[in-house]
Amino acid sequence: MSAKEPGQTETPKAYEPARVEGKWYRFWVERGYFTPKIEPGKSPFVIIMPPPNVTGELHLGHFLTIALEDAMTRWHRMKGEPTLWLPGTDHAGIATQVIVEQQLAKKGLDRKHIGREKFEEQVWAWVRQCRQTINLQHQRFGASCDWTRERFTLDDGPARAVRSAFVRLYNKGLIYRGERLINWCPRCLTAISDLEVQHQELKGHLYYMRYPLAESDGFVTVATTRPETYLGDTAVAVNPADQRYVGLIGKKVVLPVINRVIPIIADSAVDSSFGTGAVKITPAHDPVDFEMAGRQHLPLVNIMNPDATLNENAGPYASMGREAARKKILEDFEKAGLLEKITDHVHMVGHCDRCRTVVEPRVSKQWFVNTPPLAARAIEAVTSGRIIIIPERFTRVYLNWMENIRDWCISRQLWWGHRIPVWYCSKCSVMTVSVETPDKCSKCGSPDIFQDPDVLDTWFSSGLWPHSTLGWPDDTEDLRYFYPTSVMETGYDILFFWVARMIMMGLEDTGDIPFRTVYLHGLVRDEKGDKMSKMRGNVLNPLEMTRKYGTDALRFALTTGTSPGNDISLSQQRIESGRNFANKIWNASRFILRAIEANPEAVKTPDREFTWEDRWIVSRLNRVIGGVNRLLEEYQFGEAERQIHDFFWGEFCDWYLEIAKLRLRQGQASCLPVLVSVMEIALRLLHPFMPFVTEEIWQSLKPYLPPDKLPDSIVIASYPTARPEAIDPAAEDNLEAVIQVTRSIRNARAQYRVPSGKAIAAQVYSDSFAGVLSEYSGIIESLAVVRPLTVAPRNQRPQTAEKVIVDILKDAEVVIPMAGMVDIAAERQRLEKEIQSAGEAIARLEARLKDPAFISQAPAAIVEKEKARLSEYADRLARLKQELSQLG
RNA sequence: GGGCGGUUAGCUCAGCGGUUAGAGCACUGCGUUGACAUCGCAGGGGUCACAGGUUCAAUUCCUGUACCGCCCACCA
Numbered sequence: 016m017s018a019k020e021p022g023q024t025e026t027p028k029a030y031e032p033a034r035v036e037g038k039w040y041r042f043w044v045e046r047g048y049f050t051p052k053i054e055p056g057k058s059p060f061v062i063i064m065p066p067p068n069v070t071g072e073l074h075l076g077h078f079l080t081i082a083l084e085d086a087m088t089r090w091h092r093m094k095g096e097p098t099l100w101l102p103g104t105d106h107a108g109i110a111t112q113v114i115v116e117q118q119l120a121k122k123g124l125d126r127k128h129i130g131r132e133k134f135e136e137q138v139w140a141w142v143r144q145c146r147q148t149i150n151l152q153h154q155r156f157g158a159s160c161d162w163t164r165e166r167f168t169l170d171d172g173p174a175r176a177v178r179s180a181f182v183r184l185y186n187k188g189l190i191y192r193g194e195r196l197i198n199w200c201p202r203c204l205t206a207i208s209d210l211e212v213q214h215q216e217l218k219g220h221l222y223y224m225r226y227p228l229a230e231s232d233g234f235v236t237v238a239t240t241r242p243e244t245y246l247g248d249t250a251v252a253v254n255p256a257d258q259r260y261v262g263l264i265g266k267k268v269v270l271p272v273i274n275r276v277i278p279i280i281a282d283s284a285v286d287s288s289f290g291t292g293a294v295k296i297t298p299a300h301d302p303v304d305f306e307m308a309g310r311q312h313l314p315l316v317n318i319m320n321p322d323a324t325l326n327e328n329a330g331p332y333a334s335m336g337r338e339a340a341r342k343k344i345l346e347d348f349e350k351a352g353l354l355e356k357i358t359d360h361v362h363m364v365g366h367c368d369r370c371r372t373v374v375e376p377r378v379s380k381q382w383f384v385n386t387p388p389l390a391a392r393a394i395e396a397v398t399s400g401r402i403i404i405i406p407e408r409f410t411r412v413y414l415n416w417m418e419n420i421r422d423w424c425i426s427r428q429l430w431w432g433h434r435i436p437v438w439y440c441s442k443c444s445v446m447t448v449s450v451e452t453p454d455k456c457s458k459c460g461s462p463d464i465f466q467d468p469d470v471l472d473t474w475f476s477s478g479l480w481p482h483s484t485l486g487w488p489d490d491t492e493d494l495r496y497f498y499p500t501s502v503m504e505t506g507y508d509i510l511f512f513w514v515a516r517m518i519m520m521g522l523e524d525t526g527d528i529p530f531r532t533v534y535l536h537g538l539v540r541d542e543k544g545d546k547m548s549k550m551r552g553n554v555l556n557p558l559e560m561t562r563k564y565g566t567d568a569l570r571f572a573l574t575t576g577t578s579p580g581n582d583i584s585l586s587q588q589r590i591e592s593g594r595n596f597a598n599k600i601w602n603a604s605r606f607i608l609r610a611i612e613a614n615p616e617a618v619k620t621p622d623r624e625f626t627w628e629d630r631w632i633v634s635r636l637n638r639v640i641g642g643v644n645r646l647l648e649e650y651q652f653g654e655a656e657r658q659i660h661d662f663f664w665g666e667f668c669d670w671y672l673e674i675a676k677l678r679l680r681q682g683q684a685s686c687l688p689v690l691v692s693v694m695e696i697a698l699r700l701l702h703p704f705m706p707f708v709t710e711e712i713w714q715s716l717k718p719y720l721p722p723d724k725l726p727d728s729i730v731i732a733s734y735p736t737a738r739p740e741a742i743d744p745a746a747e748d749n750l751e752a753v754i755q756v757t758r759s760i761r762n763a764r765a766q767y768r769v770p771s772g773k774a775i776a777a778q779v780y781s782d783s784f785a786g787v788l789s790e791y792s793g794i795i796e797s798l799a800v801v802r803p804l805t806v807a808p809r810n811q812r813p814q815t816a817e818k819v820i821v822d823i824l825k826d827a828e829v830v831i832p833m834a835g836m837v838d839i840a841a842e843r844q845r846l847e848k849e850i851q852s853a854g855e856a857i858a859r860l861e862a863r864l865k866d867p868a869f870i871s872q873a874p875a876a877i878v879e880k881e882k883a884r885l886s887e888y889a890d891r892l893a894r895l896k897q898e899l900s901q902l903g
Numbered sequence: 904g905g906g907c908g909g910u911u912a913g914c915u916c917a918g919c920g921g922u923u924a925g926a927g928c929a930c931u932g933c934g935u936u937g938a939c940a941u942c943g944c945a946g947g948g949g950u951c952a953c954a955g956g957u958u959c960a961a962u963u964c965c966u967g968u969a970c971c972g973c974c975c976a977c978c979a
Contacts, residue, residue, distance in 0.1 A: 029941065214976085221979085239979060252979095289978050296979090303977040363976085408907070412974075415906075419975085511975095564941095576916055576927070581908080582972090584915050588928050595927095595941045606938035654917070657926065672938080758945090764933095765945040771934050852923075860922095869959040877921055877960090884922060 026608070030594075030601035032565030035711040040154055048730045049161045051097040053496050060091035060098045061500040063481045063530075064160060065513070066168060068107035069145040070114055073152045075539040075573070075585065076506060078557045081158050082570040082704075083536060083652065084504050088159050089703035090647055091501075093734035099497050101484050102153060103166035104146050108432035108473035109203060109211075109369050115141055115431070131430050138431050142167075152558065157566050157706045159730065164493075166484045168476045169433070176483030177476045178436040178450045180524055185448045189385045189523075190425075192437075192446075196298075196305040197424050199377035200367040201323035205428040206381050208472060209421065210512055212365040212374050219362055221290065223355035224348055226251060229267035229276050235260075236355050238290025240362055241300075242348070243341040245270060246329045247318040248277055250296040252307065255281035257292050271353055272344075273330045282307055299378045315378055323375050337375075382426035382435060382469070389519035390420045396518055396528050404533045405650050406580040409507060416511050423516075425472045432470030440464050478516035481529035488524075500530045507535040507580055534650055537582035539573070560590055567705035568593035574704060575660070577653045596660060597708045600701075603668050604712040607690045610679055611719055617684030618691055618719045627753075627787060629689045630746035632671040635662060636693055641737035643700055652704075659701050667693060670754060677797050691719050696735045706730075752784040752826060753791045759822040759829040760799035767820075767836055774802035780812045781827035788827065821898045823849070823891055839902060846899045853892040860885040 043049065051059060062084050067077050084100060092098040112126075115138045119125055126134045146167065153160065166173060184190040197206045222242045225234040235251055251268055253260035264281045284307060285294050298308030299317040308315060318328045325332050325340050332340045348354040365374040394417045396402045397410060404410045426435060438447040440456035440463065447457040447464065455462045476483070481503070485494040499521075503514060514533055521529030560569050571593035577583045611618055625633075639662040646655035671693070675686040695716055702709040713729040726732050760777050769775055774796075779788050788795070789806035796804050809828070818837040822829040860881055863869050870878060 028939070030939095237979080241979085284977090286978055294979050301977080301979075303979070306977080362978090412907070416975075507974095578917075581916090586915070586928085589915075591941075592927055595939095598941045599939065602939035602942085604938080609938075657917075661926075668938085669943090673943095676938090761944060762946090768933075771944085856923075863960075866959060872959040873921080880921080887922095 026605050028602070028605075030565070030598045030708060032567065032597070032707060033562070036155070036157070036566055036707045039707055039710045040157060043159065043728065043730055044154075044162065046728065048092070048728065049100070049159045050163050051099045051161065053492060054097050055496075057095075057097055059497055059501075060088070060096045061497045062088060062100045062502050062504060063484055063500055064100060064102045065503075065505045065509075066103040066105035066166075066477070066480065067149050068105050068110050069142045069149070070107055070110045071145065072148055073557060075555060075557050077152075078156060078569065079536055079539055079573045079583065080504065080506070081153060081156050082573045083534070084502075085156075085158050085160075085570075085706070086574065086652055086703040087502060087504065089706060089730065090734060092159070092730065093699065093702065093732060095733065097496075099164070100158070100160040101164045101166070102150070102158065102160040102162065103168070103480070103484060104149055105477060106142065106167065106169045106432060106473065108427060108429055108470060109205065109207070110473075111138060111142070112429050112431040113203065113369050126430065134430055155558065155561060155566065157570070159706070164484070168473070168480075172486065173476060173479070173483040174433060175450065176479050176487050176524075177433045177471065179488040180479055180520060181436050181471070181475075182448055182450050183524065184384065189388060190382060191385060192380065192382050194378060194380045195383065195424075196302055196376050196378050197381050198365060199321070199375045199379065200370065200372055201321065201375050202370045202372040203367060203429075204321050206377075206379060206424050206426060207367060207374070208424050208474075211368040213368050213371075214363040215366050216361060217364045219360050219364075221358045221360040222345065223291065223357070224295075225353040225355055226268035226270060226295075227353075228263075229269050231266075234353070235263065235268055235279065235293050236291045237293050237295040239295055240360060241297075241341070242344050243325070243332075243337055244297040244300045244318070245295060245344065246273060246325070246332065247297045247299050247316040248275075248295045249298055249308065249313045249316055250277050250311065251279045252282045252285050252294045252296050252311075253279065253292060254285040254287045255283060257285075257287040259287075259292060271351055272347055280311055280313075282311060300376050302376055305376070305378070317378055319375060319377065321377075381424050382471075384423040384425055386420045386423050386519065389523055390417045392522045393417055393515065393518040396522060402518065402528050402531060402533060405535065406578075409510060409533075409535055409580065413510060413515060416515060423472075425475050426467075426469040427472055428468075429470050432473060433476055435467040435469050435471060437467040438464040439467065474512055474516055477513055478520040479524065481517055481521055482525050494525075498525065499528050502532045502534055503530040504534045504536065506538060508538065510535065532650075535580050537577070537580055539583050539585055555585060555587065555590075560587070564590045564594040565597055565707070567597045567708045571596060571656065571705055575653050575656045579650055596664070597705060599664055599668060600698075600705075600708055600712065603663075603672060604694060604716065606672065606676075607687075607694055608715060610675075610684075610687060610690065614679075614684040614687065617687040620685065620688065623685055625689075626686070627746050627749045627791075628671055628674050629686065630743045631750035632667060632689065632693055633741050634743035634746050635666050636696060637737045637739075637741040640696070640700060640735045644734075644736065656701075656704050659697065659704075663697050663701075667697065670750070673798060674794055677794055691716060695720060699729060699732055699735050702729050702732075703734075749784065749787040752781070752787060752824075753795060755824050756788060756827060756829055757795050757799045759824060760795070760801050760804075760831065763820050763822065763829075763831050763833075764800065767833055767838075771800070774800050776803055776832060777801045778805045778807065778812070778830040779827050780807055780809045780830065782809050783826050818902070821901075823894045823898065825887070825891075828894065843899065843902055846895055846902070850892060850895045850899065853888050853895060857885065857888045857892060860888065 064084060065080060067073055088098055088100040116126060181190060198209065198212050200207055219240050221238050221240060223236050223238050224242060224245065225236050227234045237251060248270060253264065255264070263279050266279050267276050268279060269276050284303070285292065296304045296307055296313060298304045298313055299315040300319070316328055318325055320326045323337050325335050327333050329340065332343060335343065345354060366372065367374055394414060397404065397413060404413060436449060438449070438453055440447070440459060440461055442461040442463055443456060443459040445456060445458035447453050453464065456464050481500050482494065482498055485491065485498050487494055503517070505514065517529045521527070557569065568590050572585060572590040573583065639658055642658050643655045646658070675690055678686050695713065698709040698713045710729045717725065756779055764775065781788055785806055785808050792804045792806055796802050812828070817832055818839060820831045820833055820837060820842060864881060864885060
């Protein structure tokens with residue numbers, strides 16, 4: 016470590032995120048930047064954050080969500096729009112309950128033992144802790160959300176919204192209570208919705224079981240995957256057109272062992288080609304059978320307890336588990352000669368989304384939302400274009416789901432969640448459905464009432480999130496100003512669970528769409544494309560990554576090189592390159608700051624002659640600004656970042672800064688204002704994606720910026736907009752020539768292994784760029800370590816017998832005498848290769864230009880362009896050939 | 904059974920109806936006293952899965968095939 020030199024800025028050589036991140040986040044929050052002012056004249060930009068479940072810490076998927084939403088939010092805020100990003104957390108009914116139950120189980124307890132009240136206390140304790148962790152993680156990650164409006168799904172406001180929505184729907188007949196076949200989890204002991212059932216392919220068997228005929232000899236053979244449900248059979252069905260069974264329709268069979276007599280019926284839903292063509296009908300334990308039982312008026316026999324053990328209807332098998340019963344029943348059939356055969360059969364089996372237990376279809380009294388009427392409006396909102404889904408392909412997925420929607424079972428036999436706002440009277444049994452908790456029966460006035468013990472599906476409250484967080488059902492200022500919201504950004508995996516429900520419920524409750532754009536991101540996977548999971552052990556801990564590489568690095572890695580709706584493979588290497596970029600920006604700023612300190616006055620000389628490289632970098636910057644703004648409008652965040660990255664690193668640092676160094680060394684400080692200005696604008700361009708490093712540097716640059724209307728933070732600085740008048744094709748061409756020549760010489764040096772310190776001589780011959788190249792010869796001499804570099808028009812190139820390397824550039828020839836080192840054979844080979852590829856290009860272009868179809872059909876501009884290319888190649892080919900002949 | 908996505912450099916992925924298809928990482932060679940070795944300079948590496956079609960022109964659009972992945976679905 017060298018001692019600090021006098022007058023020099025004491026900044027570490029590497030960017031140290033830990034030193035700056037907390038400081039700036041606190042600063043932003045203290046200044047209230049994240050809390051929007053309601054400005055009636057302006058239309059706001061609003062994102063309601065998908066509330067993370069209070070089930071533990073945030074994972075990388077959440078961090079991707081934050082990175083994208085924060086980028087959008089910061090961008091719009093910088094554009095001067097009142098911007099609200101509303102944070103919150105979700106009570107996540109069943110998921111949270113399962114976690115707390117597991118905690119209890121570790122202590123040898125279960126919820127039944129401690130009782131509902133105590134259990135809820137336990138959950139609240141966990142929730143408080145979890146919310147704090149989650150909020151802290153958001154803050155660590157730089158989320159610019161409005162903490163003054165933070166919500167939890169069980170808060171009073173959202174809770175009142177839930178009750179209001181329930182009562183409204185009930186009063187409109189869109190919520191009803193009914194005895195239906197639902198998906199039941201025997202482990203969680205609750206109903207779950209269709210969406211919460213995970214279908215998994217399992218290798219099972221098809222069992223062919225014989226049911227003896229009641230009135231005569233013989234039997235009917237049915238094929239089933241679930242022999243144990245025969246105890247609940249109330250019919251055998253065949254297709255009416257099936258010739259094999261016509262004679263049997265109306266006859267009866269006897270269920271073995273339990274000796275129940277059931278009819279053989281005809282139903283056209285039966286597929287004659289499957290199994291035996293005769294199907295056992297178990298209405299209480301199979302959805303298809305349940306439906307058939309409805310139209311055929313078959314009785315229901317429920318054979319199971321809630322925990323999936325067999326009940327008293329199972330006769331001798333009562334109290335056995337479903338697997339054990341299956342085994343025993345097969346044995347008994349086998350013994351009786353009633354098991355015809357067993358074949359292998361692959362089928363899909365439903366599992367509980369939360370606990371992986373095999374779901375049991377079960378008849379039970381539950382609450383349902385009648386969804387088709389809601390779906391009709393939700394479909395219209397999307398087909399009319401009022402709601403746009405990005406990427407577009409998910410529009411069809413959404414519509415397909417909506418068009419085939421079925422009623423939504425919303426009651427859960429859980430303790431954690433929004434209680435159903437329904438009270439039953441012990442006297443007259445009438446239901447009171449009410450937003451406010453009633454103290455007496457609405458019918459008979461009896462105070463002897465009790466509330467429905469069930470809670471609502473957690474997605475019911477999530478479905479109201481965009482309007483419930485803004486104050487609905489009250490007509491609040493927030494609701495009037497911020498609703499409908501702008502963008503709903505979330506993962507495609509919850510399109511049905513959440514997005515679809517929000518659209519239905521939002522439209523129903525408010526009469527308006529909840530958001531204008533749905534942006535769906537992909538899943539975060541590991542470097543091998545596998546889903547990250549604790550089981551696989553391939554999880555990257557986001558906070559650890561943040562500590563190791565910095566928040567900006569992780570954000571950059573998560574959002575670069577990806578496109579909407581596609582999954583993301585994330586590796587540490589990727590985060591490293593994000594860190595390297597932050598470090599690059601950091602060091603560029605260190606250089607600029609030191610340069611300013613060495614020459615403080617130079618920054619303040621705004622009006623002067625600009626050099627070609629000044630005009631070039633400003634021109635390039637403005638092209639990038641234009642591109643980035645366009646890409647952001649199109650939600651192409653990854654591509655926007657890539658353009659900023661490439662500009663900053665590949666043009667500003669690699670060329671402008673390198674040239675500026677040389678100028679500064681010669682005491683020409685006139686590049687300083689340009690350095691500062693380009694740097695500052697680039698920081699603002701990048702700020703939505705890398706908020707911390709950009710703020711840190713922006714603040715240290717601030718003293719040297721023009722003081723007029725300078726905000727206190729980059730957070731509220733304006734987002735750059737392109738200035739068309741700054742686009743400067745002449746400067747771009749000139750610098751391109753300088754860069755080409757420099758590269759050409761560097762290339763030759765590398766090829767001939769010229770030691771890095773050793774200068775070589777070179778000549779450049781050019782017509783159109785002779786002026787700028789000789790103007791920049793000193794610069795090129797330094798950049799390419801070439802000395803002397805002479806520049807002359809082409810016709811002044813001497814005919815010499817000396818063997819030299821010649822690089823044919825577009826508008827110049829670079830001649831390097833290698834003092835006898837020239838490898839003639841290698842040079843010849845190189846030239847021949849180039850001649851060949853030029854020849855091929857010419858052949859291609861000539862063929863194209865000879866094609867009358869091309870000439871007549873292609874746009875004139877394209878034809879002209881191709882002609883120009885042909886003449887360029889022809890010119891190049893001629894020059895290459897001449898060089899080859901010179902080589903002898 | 905229906906639908907969707909992917910197939911581009913060694914790896915992870917961008918991109919695109921019109922120059923010689925890009926990036927990051929990895930790789931090879933050279934390089935460390937002044938922004939940065941978390942770096943610089945130079946380089947190698949691609950039949951854009953395959954087969955048809957549309958078009959003046961296809962890696963890009965369409966159709967089909969193969970493989971991989973995902974979603975939805977009541978063949979017991």
